[in-house]
Amino acid sequence: MLAIITASIVVVLSIIIYFIIHDGLKENFNVPGVNASDPKMGNLNDIRQAGSLHEYLTTLHKKFGSIVSFYWGKQRVVSIASPEAFHETRRLFDRPVSLFAQFEPLIGPNSIQYANGDIGQHRRKNHYDPALSTIALRTQIFPIFERILNERIVLWRKNEEQPIALHAEMLSIAIESITLAAFGISVSRHEGKRIEQAYNVCWHEMELRAQGHSIDSAPTTEFDKARSFLLEKVKQIIVQRRQRLGDDHKCFIDYLLDDDDQCMISEEHICDEVITMLVGGFHTTGNLLTWIFYYLAKHQNVQERLFDELIKTYSTKFPSFEQIDQMTYLTNIINESLRLSVLAPWAARVSADDNISICGYEILAGTPIIQALGVVLQDDQIWTNPNEFNPDRFDQVNRRKLPALAFSPFGFAGKRICPGYRFAQYEAGLIVASVIHRYKVTLTDAKSSVIPIHGLVTAPKDEIFVQFNPRYSHFVP
Numbered sequence: 001m002l003a004i005i006t007a008s009i010v011v012v013l014s015i016i017i018y019f020i021i022h023d024g025l026k027e028n029f030n031v032p033g034v035n036a037s038d039p040k041m042g043n044l045n046d047i048r049q050a051g052s053l054h055e056y057l058t059t060l061h062k063k064f065g066s067i068v069s070f071y072w073g074k075q076r077v078v079s080i081a082s083p084e085a086f087h088e089t090r091r092l093f094d095r096p097v098s099l100f101a102q103f104e105p106l107i108g109p110n111s112i113q114y115a116n117g118d119i120g121q122h123r124r125k126n127h128y129d130p131a132l133s134t135i136a137l138r139t140q141i142f143p144i145f146e147r148i149l150n151e152r153i154v155l156w157r158k159n160e161e162q163p164i165a166l167h168a169e170m171l172s173i174a175i176e177s178i179t180l181a182a183f184g185i186s187v188s189r190h191e192g193k194r195i196e197q198a199y200n201v202c203w204h205e206m207e208l209r210a211q212g213h214s215i216d217s218a219p220t221t222e223f224d225k226a227r228s229f230l231l232e233k234v235k236q237i238i239v240q241r242r243q244r245l246g247d248d249h250k251c252f253i254d255y256l257l258d259d260d261d262q263c264m265i266s267e268e269h270i271c272d273e274v275i276t277m278l279v280g281g282f283h284t285t286g287n288l289l290t291w292i293f294y295y296l297a298k299h300q301n302v303q304e305r306l307f308d309e310l311i312k313t314y315s316t317k318f319p320s321f322e323q324i325d326q327m328t329y330l331t332n333i334i335n336e337s338l339r340l341s342v343l344a345p346w347a348a349r350v351s352a353d354d355n356i357s358i359c360g361y362e363i364l365a366g367t368p369i370i371q372a373l374g375v376v377l378q379d380d381q382i383w384t385n386p387n388e389f390n391p392d393r394f395d396q397v398n399r400r401k402l403p404a405l406a407f408s409p410f411g412f413a414g415k416r417i418c419p420g421y422r423f424a425q426y427e428a429g430l431i432v433a434s435v436i437h438r439y440k441v442t443l444t445d446a447k448s449s450v451i452p453i454h455g456l457v458t459a460p461k462d463e464i465f466v467q468f469n470p471r472y473s474h475f476v477p
């Protein structure tokens with residue numbers, strides 16, 4: 001009898017020890033950080049209270065250093081925020097799907113956002129990278145930017161000196177640009193506005209869910225309506241493009257349709273990728289342009305220095321693709337706007353199969369690793385007076401002093417940097433140069449200051465009103 005009792009105790013103890021060890025193993029990285037403040041939500045409520053993940057991470061990293069851990073729901077995650085820590089994740093391609101799950105109802109499960117391993121790499125190589133290569137940009141996409149800008153200039157001329165709703169205007173230029181460049185389809189201003197409104201409804205709801213609001217409830221009716229509208233638009237785009245296939249230069253959607261013809265991808269897959277490209281391509285550049293013009297309007301001295309560079313470089317209607325590259329001050333302004341606005345505050349990676357060492361800690365395979373790009377972009381150990389708008393920090397001499405990866409607004413790891421980075425840079429370069437060449441941009445209320453809302457992309461909280469005042473002394477065709 002005693003033997004049976006002893007054996008039972010040993011079995012029970014072994015089971016308990018087994019679970020302790022295994023649970024212990026899961027938590028077996030002594031990365032400094034915080035415990036979950038709620039068993040189900042983890043620290044999601046704290047993130048919400050901080051205002052955004054970016055602001056939460058800023059506080060955590062200030063307290064704990066370059067590597068911290070916290071709970072995303074029930075899952076323990078780590079966040080890294082130094083060029084050295086970034087370096088240790090530079091080979092990782094895979095993304096932790098769970099951190100982006102809240103965006104799936106809009107972009108769909110087949111979006112590149114969720115594609116890892118060989119499949120993800122294949123899709124980057126065959127669909128995204130060729131459609132957004134330098135050559136595609138120079139020969140096909142840049143002329144599209146010129147065409148859209150031409151139409152806008154006519155409109156601005158008609159309404160000179162009227163206040164312009166900057167954010168709305170830039171988002172609408174960005175929507176027209178991505179639909180024509182990536183899908184070969186023109187949308188009217190009115191249609192562009194409806195796309196933007198539907199996107200806003202969906203995106204707002206998903207950003208809230210990403211911070212733990214109504215996490216288990218089904219999408220709202222408003223969300224469903226807006227998503228159906230976008231899906232309908234996307235289906236129309238696909239039909240229109242199929243009819244015109246071969247007419248034009250090859251654009252992003254044609255790479256997908258080619259694979260479809262060989263039965264390699266489904267219709268749903270194409271829809272998901274088109275929505276991903278539409279959203280990825282416009283809210284980023286629309287907000288970047290908004291921030292650049294806002295900073296230029298606030299810093300008239302920078303605007304005038306840029307104007308000098310522009311008139312020294314070209315006197316034609318638009319600068320050429322090559323002239324955009326030559327204008328270093330213009331490039332510095334774009335870079336500084338990307339930095340100061342923390343346009344895309346974070347990216348994330350996972351090492352699916354192997355543990356990985358970061359800052360001397362062993363991070364278990366499968367642990368989501370947030371790359372706090374925005375925290376590094378505002379780190380006062382790297383950038384002097386990080387809250388100041390100062391394009392000169394990107395001049396040649398200063399740039400050389402920056403640690404590698406300190407400036408990574410488009411991500412950096414595993415050859416999965418944002419595929420649209422050149423698209424964004426040339427679109428911004430051309431539009432900013434062309435506007436400042438013709439107009440002095442001022443805020444209608446010079447004292448106003450703008451509150452940034454940091455989500456997956458950083459947008460201004462309220463509309464910003466500006467005036468485009470013609471530079472009459474200077475004739476531009």
Ligand code: HEM
Pocket residue numbers: 112113114124128132178276277280281282284285288343344346347348409410411412413416417418419420421423424
């Ligand atoms: C100012 C503009 C932009 C910023 C700051 C930005 C930033 C980023 C970042 C940080 C990532 C994640 C990269 C990573 O995981 O390492 C990303 C991914 C992505 N971006 Fe952008 N982006 C911008 C513009 C664009 C544009 C113009 C497009 C399309 C034309 C685009 C399409 C995408 C796509 C499709 C992905 C996912 C790629 C993948 O999963 O492999 N982005 N972007």
